[in-house]
Amino acid sequence: MDAAYDVVVIGGGPGGEVVAGRLVRAGLTAVVVEAEEVGGECSYRACVPSKALLRPGAARAAARAVAGARQSVAGALDAAQVLARRDRFTGRGDDSGQADWLDGAGVALVRGHGRLAGERRVEVTGADGTVRTLRARHAVVLSTGTEPVLPPVEGLDRIDVWTSRQATTADAVPERLVVVGGGVVACEMATAWRSLGASVTLLVRDQALLTDWEPCAGEEVTRGLTGLGVTIRFGVSATRVARDATTRTVTVDTDDGATLVCDELLVAVGRRPRTADLGLDSVGVRAGHWLPVDDTCRVTALGGAWLYAVGDVNHRAPLTHMAKYQARACAAAIAERAAGRPAVPGGGQAWSAEADRFAVPQAVFTSPEVASVGLTERAAREAGIAVRAVEYRVDDVAGAALYADDYRGHAKLVVDEGRGVVIGCTLTGPLATELVHTATVAVVGEVPLERLWHAVPAFPTVSEIWLRLLEAYGL
Template sequence: MQQEFDLIVIGGGPVGENVADRAVQGGLSTVIVEHELVGGECSYWACMPSKALLRAGAAISAARRVPGAAEAVTGHLDVQALFAHRDDVVKHWDDSGQLEWLDGAGIQLVRGHGRLDGERRVVVDTPDGGSVELRARVAVVVATGSDPLIPRIEGLAEARPWASREATSAEQAPRRLAVIGGGVVGVEMAAAYASFGTEVTVIARSGLLREFEPFAGELVGEGLAEQGARVITGASPVRVERVGAADDADASGGEVRIELSTGETIVADEVLVATGRTPRTHGLGLETIGLEPGDWLEADDTLRVPGHDWLYAVGDVNHRALLTHQGKYQARAAGDAIAARARGDEASDAPWGAHVATADHHAVPQVVFADPEVAAVGLTAAGVEEAGLRTRVLDYELGWVAGASLLADGYRGTARMIVDEDRGVVVGATFVGQDVAELVQAATIAIVGEVPIDRLWHAVPAYPTMSEVWLRLLEAYGRPAA
C-alpha cells in the first residue's frame, strides 16, 4: 500500500523539522521519516547536552575571577548533579514533546529507516519488521546529517572508543580521558571533562581549532592548561589498544593505551575520537537514482541536488556548513523554495534572495563553548588572503574594554575585525574571551548587511559592556573622513 504526500523529508532532526514546517506553511502535505528520536542529534547528543555539561564549569570559573564571588566558591562541581541536569535538558531521551509539536504543526511522522527507491519514491523499513511505501508528488528532502569519522588507526575501532554521543551521554566521568582531535568537539569535551576533575589529554597533531584565527587555538590551549588538561601537538596516534576489560562485549572497563608517533604512550580509561564527520548517506538508496552511497550530497543555493529537480539535500549532509543553526537556515530556504516551485512560482535564487542559503559562503557564525569562548563569523585573515581581497586586519585586547574588567579580574582575550578596503565593509570578525558568544550576532549583522564602516561609527555601544570593543576596533581603523 502506497501513501502519497507532496513532500517527504528523510530525517527528523531540527533541519528536517524546519523544512517540513515551512513546506506545511506553504500548503504542502508533508511527512517526516525518522528511525531514532525526533529532534535529532542536536537535541539529544550534541548541541544541547554538550552545552549543559559545559555550563557549570564555566559558571564556577567565572565566579572565581570576580573578587568577592571567588571567596564564595568553597566546594567542587557536583558531577552527578550536572549529569542529572543534562538528562533534564535532553528530556531523558524522550521525544514525546517533539511528537506533540509535529502534530500541532500538521506534519505526519513515519517511524523507521527511509531509503530512496527511484525518483520520488521512499521505502521505510519500520521497527516491527514491515515496510511502508511513500511517494512524493513534489519533492524529497534528505536531511540525515552526519556521523563521527573514525580514522584508520591500528586497533582504534577494536578499543571501543567514544565519539561525541558517548561523551555527551556518559553516566559518569572517567578518571582519565584521552581526546584525539583538536577541533570544536574535541576542545569542548576536553573543557567539560577537565571541569569534572578528569585527567584530560588532548592529542592534536596540527594544533587546536585550526579553522579559526591562530590566536583562538592559542588562548583556548592556555585555558585548557589552566584547567589541568594536557595538549599534545606535533604527534599522531599510531596504535590503540584496550587492555584489562572484563570481556570483548564490555563497552568500557580496563584501560586504553595510545601509542604516539613520538614513541610516547598515553594511558586513559576512555578515548574520545573527534577528528571530523562523515555523511549519513549509506543505506539511503542513492544508487537507485544514480548517486554514490557514502558521498556528501552536492546542493545548489536553493539546496536542490543538481540533475534531480525533485531532490534536496539540507543540513550536514550537503557539507556546506556543519552547524545546526546553519542547517536550520538552509531548511527555511529549502522549504520555502519547494513550496514556491510547487505553486508554479520561480524560486528567488539571486544572492540574498528568499529561497537561497547565501550566508553559507561567507557569513557563517560559530561559537566554541570552551574556556575562553571563541565566537567568529565570516573570513579569517588567511581566508581573505586566499580570496585575494585587499583588507585591513584590526586587533584589540579585550581586557582593555571596561566591560571586560567588570566581568573578570585580569580578563584575557582578543578581538579581530577584518575590513574589505575596496568596499569599506566588515568581512570577518573573531572574539576570544570569557562570555564573548553574544558578540557574534552584531558582527554577523554587519557582514550580512554589508554595513559601511562609516555607518558603524553611529552604532554606539552601551557602556560599560563588552560591545564597547566595536568602538575600539573602529578607532583602530581610523575615523571617517569629514
C-alpha cells in the same frame, strides 16, 4: 501500504523539522521519516548535552573571576548534579515532546529507515522489518546529518571508544580521559570533563588547536585548557590502541614513542555524511558522499527540481543554526516551485540561502569562549579579496575589566577594503558567544564602516570592543 504527500523529508533533526513545518505553513503536506529520535543529534548527543555539561564549569569560573564572589565559591562541581541537569535537557533520548511538536504543526511522522527507491519514491523499513512506500508529489528532502569518523589507528575498530555521542551522554566521570583531535568537539569535551574532575590529555596531530580559525582563537583556547590542567601534546598521533578485558583501561601508543593509559578514549577527528544507505544510486547519485546543493538546497548532481538536501549532509555549513536557516530557504523554494513560480538560486530572493557561504556564525564554549563569523584573514586573501585586519585586546575595554578581574580576550576584524565593509570577525573571552551576533548583522547587512561607526555601544559593556576596533581601523 503506500501513502502520498507533497514532500517527504528523510531525517527528523533540526533541519528536517524546520523544513517540514515551514512547508505545512505554506499549505503543502509533509511527512518526516526518522529512524532514531525526532530532534536529531543536536538535541540528544551534541549541542544541547555538550552545553549543559559545559555551563556549570563556566558559571563557577565566572564567579571565581570577581573578588568578593570568589571567596564564596569553593570545592569541586557536583558531577552527579551536572549529569542530572544535562539529562533534564535531553530527556535521556525521550523524543515524545519533539514528536508532539510535529503533530501539532500538522506534520506526519513515520518511524523507520528511509531510502530512495526511484524518483520521488521513499521506502521506509520499520523496526519490525515491514516496508512501506511514500510518494512525494513535489519533492524529497534529505536531512540525514553526519556521523563520527574513526581514523585508521591499529586496534581502534576492535574496542569500544567514545565519539561525540558517548562523550556527551556518559553517566560517569572517567578518572583519566585521552582525547584524539584538536577541533571544536575535542576542545569542548576536554573542557567539560576536566571541569568535572577527569585528568585529560589531548593528542593533537597539528601544531595548534582550531586550525580553521584565526590563530588567536587556538592560542587562547590552548592557554585556557592548559590553565584548567589539561595536558596538550601537539604534533602527536595515536598509532595503536587496546583495551584490557579485565581492568577495562585503554592503552594508547603514540608516534613519539610514548604510551598512555586511560579509562576512556575520545576520538574526535571529523565527521562524514550519512548518505551511504539512502538509495541514492536508484536515482543516479553517488552514495556515501556529501551532497552539493545550490542556494535553494536542490541537489545539483541530479536534473530537475525534486531532490533537496539541508543541513550537515550538504557540507555547506555543518552547524545546527545553519541547518535551520537552509531549511527555511529550502521550504520557501519548494513552495514557490510547487505553485509554478520560479525560485532562482542566488537571486537575492527571500527563499535563497546565501549566508551559509560567507556569513556563518560559530560559537565554541571552551574556557575562554571563542566565536567567529565570516571569513578569516587567510581565507579572504586566498579568495583574492584585498583586506585589512585590525586587532584589539578585549581586556583593555572598561566593560570587560568590570565584568571579570582577570578578563582575557582578543578581537580581530577583517575588512574588505574595496567595499569598506566587515567580512570577518573573531572574538575570544567571556561573552564572546553572545557578542558574535552583532558581528553577524554587520557582515550580513554589509554595513559600511562609516555607518557602523554611528552604532554606539553602551558604556560600560564588553560591546565597547566595537568602538575600539573601529578606532584601531582609523575611524
